[in-house]
Amino acid sequence: MPAVDNSERLRSTMLLVLLACLPGVLTLLWQHGWGMLFNLLLCAGSALASEGLLLKLQQRPVLPSLNDGSALVSATLLAAALPAYAPWWVPVIATVSAIGLGKQLYGGVGKNPFNPAMLGYAVVLLAFPLHMTQWPGAQLLDLGSSLQHVFAFSTGEQPDAWAQATLLDGLRNNRSLTLDELFSTHPGFGHFGGAGSETVNLAFLLGGLLLLQRKVFSWHAPVGLLASLFVISLLFWNGSGSDSNGSPLLHLFSGSTMLAAFFIATEPVSGPRSPPARLLFGIGMGLLIYLIRTWGNYPDGTAFAVLLMNLCVPALERWAERRQAVSS
Structure with missing residues (x-):
């Protein structure tokens, strides 16, 4: 009976996480149309097929693991993080x-030391950097053009009218324009953050607050991430000149910040278990995201930030245990 109870609890938690992803996913569907839908279908199909095949090869029960919803959660997070209209094999490989x-x-759900979705994202980011930087602009493609982009074996750059640099790309590569000029002329800049990503981040924030209210996770990791990202971006915010690193508001509502704070940093298996360690885990993620965005080779550092912090989890847990032993 305990195993059944645990399985039911896991399934209900995964369904709640999928429900909380819905505002962000619907916003992405509204912005990117068929491209986001193809991402979802390819990621979900690949997740269920690969998990079923690997379980079969290990001679382990297939249906109980497929029914727990964890594979679909990883697929949904990947679909939200990957560029819409990427070639079909990018979401499949990821x-x-x-x-x-x-x-x-590592033995399945509950045993993974790394966040699965971000590990998959890092693999395709390192292997196919060109395709991972081709983000769609505001122009929606019809079904025929969408099928051509996703399923044709095209390796060239997308047309300028379709593909555009994101805010984080524009900010990182800017050499002469002030922030005000970038906001008024660069297609990747919106009102106070990234064009489109402002709304997406607000939608994932809404879903994250639902999970927080339902006590699916504690506040420590998301608050630690958002607070540290806010503080370090405030400390290094050097106005609106051409060498500006961007305001705290810009960093909070650009890229995958809210997805990282509420759906990546809170992954219970690869993250710490004690509240103080979770807080430090989130703080470390926020600092690494800013450092990679500002001085690294990749515009958004969420995947590398969480994987690096996954490596630190044993040390964080030992620190928390010593802290508790001293205080008691």
Whole structure:
């Protein structure tokens, strides 16, 4: 009976996480149309197929693991993080890597030391950097053009009218324009953050607050991430000149910040278990995201930030245990 109870609890938690993802996913569907839908279908199909095949090869029960919803959660997070209209094999490789290398390699759900979705994302980011930087602009593609972009074997750059640099790309590569000029002329800049990503971040913030209200996770990791990102971006905010690193508000509502804070940093298996360690885990993620965005080679550092902090989890847990022993 305890195993059944645990399985039911896991399934209900995963369903709640999927429900909380819904505002962000619907916003992405509204912004990117068929491209986001293809991402969802490719990631979900690849997740279920690869998990089922790997379980079968290990001679383990297939249906109970597929029914727990964890594979679909990883697929949804990957679909939200990957560029819409990426070639079909990018989400497939990312998802198979997430399930195979990030989850089943260590024995399945509950045993993974790394966040599966971000491990899959890191694999395709390192392997296919060109495709991972081709983000769609505001122009929606019809079904025929969408199928051409996703399923044709095209390796060239997308048309300028379709693909555009994101805010974080524009900010990182800017050499001469002030922030005010970037906001008024650069297609990747919106009102106070990234064009489109402002709304997406607000939507994932709404879903994250639902999970927080339902006590799916504690406040420590998301608050630590958002607070540290706010503080370090405030400390290094040097106005609106051409060498500006961006305001705290810009960093909070650009890229994948809210997705990282409420759906990535809170992953219970690869993260710490004690509240003080979770707080430090979130703080470390926020600092690394800013450092990679500002001085690293990648515009948004969420995947590398969480994987690096996953490596620190044993040290964080030992620190928390010593702290508790001293205080008691």
